[in-house]
Amino acid sequence: MQAQLIALDWGTSSLRAYKLGPAGVVLEQRSLAFGIMHLPSEPRDIAGVRCSDGFELAFDAACGDWLDAQPGLAVIACGMVGSAQGWSEAAYRNTPVDVASLGQALHTVRSVRGVDVHIVPGVIEQVGLPNVMRGEETQVLGVLQDLGAEVLIGLPGSHSKWVEVVDGCITHFDTFMTGELFAVLSKHSILGRTQKVSEQFQGAAFDRGVQVARSADGQRGVLSTLFSARTLGLTAELTPEQQPDYLSGLLIGHELAGLPTGARDLPIILVGAAPLCARYQRALALCGFARVSLAQEATERGLWQLALAAGLTQPSLEA
Template structure:
């Protein structure tokens, strides 16, 4: 039953928890963030974290919805994966309820890509970003979601028809912190923005040649020979790995159809935009606030709220 009481929306991932309080018309009244991802919960676990992040928001019977790893097998309650293709209707019709002690919290399920049974793929949280982006894009597109596990998702007819995961962010973290490639660079004096951008560009272009794996050790060799300053080595490494994503996607990007869009962390999206430019591809569109818009859209489709769109002041 629809309630004219606004919405509590949460994006609850592995390392962080974000929460928003929205008015009936989609205006964000309040936003909060804590480092209470599912791997870093406070004493008292999920109920305590939920009560703290939403403190003072339960003066009315507002519906609450959450996406992300909170619905994983390691989360509060598992919200089973739905197979692709899937869209707003499927996600809204498969919400899983959690009784929090402060009312019911509904969890958005993740998606399973099973087009090739030998290589299944999954996403959790990104499906909500995709739904939020669909409203803005309004048609077929490739949606790139940079992150620890970057996703390249295919959108068609307001549905997510398939996707692929590339572990770019995690590989970067492992190589920069736990391999010889990062040795001796952490304590280097900070280089200029121009020097670092040049190193990043060099990495993007190097990946287009033979791929990142064939060029990874050049991160070390270029520093040892003085071709790249120690302060720019990690930018070169970042360019290699993001450039590898673009190399793998080159058949799609060179075809130029459908359009390509980015959504996610602003700084990371800006780095991908720069990589597209360096590699000679058209600039992708940018979709901001897609997770929150997706939560609002799913809540509306589920009948928890009157369907609405985020207002500019909440962007």
């Protein structure tokens, strides 16, 4: 099947490349460790030019052979590749944004082989506390087909995003530093000293953490409940193996308690790694959120939609 688009999901720690066919179907995909903070450095010839630029080298490794085989293919990319530390900075676009407006705002960088890479800009919200995202906007736009007028899309991770979408438009979003906080507390704080990592998910401990976050104690805030991850160990109510999942449930519970009022009435779509989404799904159920579903292939679908809006490719007639 003839390829129609190369789509790159290029973040801080990894680079995923998709060769997409008619209607955006995935023909081939690759995952490389060449995130923007881990670029290759060994000089190499690309299209007859000696090249030592890490972005060029990573780009060539990801899809040079696809371009050799089909030179006219369009290329679109999202994620931190468009940040100030990326290949070329794609300035943030203000909310509200939708597929059409973002697709028309792609930022172009020309690679040494003469191919233009079209980079999706990140999104900034400047109403109230400023908030930014790069990459998540593409995932959000990738899951919007067949959804109702108003949805809330959760993207759990180091910096979880919760994105409100109205009529296909990203209108508002929040960032919760839940994943990174879990990591630094487990690795560098007193809480980590009594934790023992278990192979097995400790469901009861996780649930207890969620419940504490939504209890009267939890309303005093996470700074106040955190220490319980230690004291419940001291009082033998949590084993060392249970403490990591208790802390995970506690932090996720506090995150969910911070969702906008009205979130409970919206359909919620989770986008992200399956094990993490499973934790959020469990916590959402405990907190009484009833309409939760999971989305797949959000990034590649979003990149396809944006490439369509930009005129980089055509909707397939036979789709």
